[in-house]
Amino acid sequence: MSNVSYKDSGVDLEVYAESMLRLPRLLNSTFSNRVIRLDGGFAGLFRLNGDSARYVDPVLVSCTDGVGTKLKIASMVNRHDTVGIDLVAMCVNDAICCGAEPLFFLDYIAMPKDDPDLLEAVVKGIVVGCGESGCALLGGETAILSSVYQQGEYDLAGFCVGVAERENIIDGKSIQAGDVLIGIESSGLHSNGFSLVRKIIFDVAGLNPLDKAPAELAQFDGQTISDLILTPTRIYVKTVRKLLEQFGANKGISGIAHITGGGLVENVSRILPAGLTLQLDKDSRTIPPIFSWLQELGNVDDFEMERVFNLGIGLVLAVRPELAEQVINTVDFKSRQIGKIIAS
Numbered sequence: 001m002s003n004v005s006y007k008d009s010g011v012d013l014e015v016y017a018e019s020m021l022r023l024p025r026l027l028n029s030t031f032s033n034r035v036i037r038l039d040g041g042f043a044g045l046f047r048l049n050g051d052s053a054r055y056v057d058p059v060l061v062s063c064t065d066g067v068g069t070k071l072k073i074a075s076m077v078n079r080h081d082t083v084g085i086d087l088v089a090m091c092v093n094d095a096i097c098c099g100a101e102p103l104f105f106l107d108y109i110a111m112p113k114d115d116p117d118l119l120e121a122v123v124k125g126i127v128v129g130c131g132e133s134g135c136a137l138l139g140g141e142t143a144i145l146s147s148v149y150q151q152g153e154y155d156l157a158g159f160c161v162g163v164a165e166r167e168n169i170i171d172g173k174s175i176q177a178g179d180v181l182i183g184i185e186s187s188g189l190h191s192n193g194f195s196l197v198r199k200i201i202f203d204v205a206g207l208n209p210l211d212k213a214p215a216e217l218a219q220f221d222g223q224t225i226s227d228l229i230l231t232p233t234r235i236y237v238k239t240v241r242k243l244l245e246q247f248g249a250n251k252g253i254s255g256i257a258h259i260t261g262g263g264l265v266e267n268v269s270r271i272l273p274a275g276l277t278l279q280l281d282k283d284s285r286t287i288p289p290i291f292s293w294l295q296e297l298g299n300v301d302d303f304e305m306e307r308v309f310n311l312g313i314g315l316v317l318a319v320r321p322e323l324a325e326q327v328i329n330t331v332d333f334k335s336r337q338i339g340k341i342i343a344s
Contacts, residue, residue: 010146044138061100065090084125089233091160099170100162107140172271186314200298255318277344
């Protein structure tokens, strides 16, 4: 009887070692002087009060999320350099809703077998996302699960830890009737509703991800369907941090909502105190063509579109009415007033 090895069960330790050798330089590129180096250690170390920050009563803020079935499309076209950005965005955009400064990020990548090229591409995207949000990629885990995932499949999860001064935490409690809702544009689909996206595009319409984008989506001229639906989730960290520095937490800005699954109404409602509701001005919203195209292609009703997709608004701020114009003029992306808070 011949000897049985780990490689026979689907895990090649030599290839795994090659994968791991590619990662340190990527992680190191995200380190600030608040990271305490522990090369080869079993954990990552980070100072709350480094050279660039001082907190009197710090509160840690933690978030976790994934990319979902958007990964299926990345695998279909063998393009993995953007989903890492999505992974970071889905976590840090949640953290900033509390007014937090994202500090560091950890990833979990599960594959059926070691693939150094795929792993490196994914982590490069994570590094880009960490760079955009100003946080360190402090570590992670790569799991080889040959009996769980089929060839060509993989999964991602991310974990973000941030910090906020306790007195500056934004929890929505200071929202009051009359506050204005300002919507900040999304970059497209972000990372929500992709089971429906895939159903519409591939099952109902019978399209191929490498088909040219339709003529009605003029901004994607010359690109493929996969290009437009793999557009990474926008990261709002820098613009929110700038707003908080200028207007102050719970003073000018009373609430922040990240618009993900559940759409505009459900996600904004999550942060409202009892006795208040939102009044949306639908005439103020211009739905980007990609959503209208999907809706027509799949014959999806309005209610379903509203509760599945962001429909062009990726982040919503509740602000005092006298500051609304200043906030809109300060935001780095297109933004506009989309409604207000009223007594329910």
